[in-house]
Amino acid sequence: MVPQAIVAAAGVAAVGALCAYFLWPAAAPAAVAMMKAPGAGGALISKAAFLANPKLYFHLLHHAGVKAAVAAFAA
Secondary structure, eight states: OHHHHHHHHHHHHHHHHHHHHHHHHHOOOOOEEEETTTTTOOOOHHHHHHHHOOOHHHHHHTTTHHHHHHHOOOO
């Protein structure tokens, strides 16, 4: 039996990955603006994706962890 917390975390990570896919700038210039991810120890994320949906970033950070949040918003 899989604990419900693991299933919920996997669901949140999947939703984050889908959102990141659709937030990904399709016609991005060669140099994507990056920023330090808040609360992620200096990891870099796409500034455009973060500004488009900061609530999702912080939701992933608090519920799925740093790696999932940074992966969902990576450029």
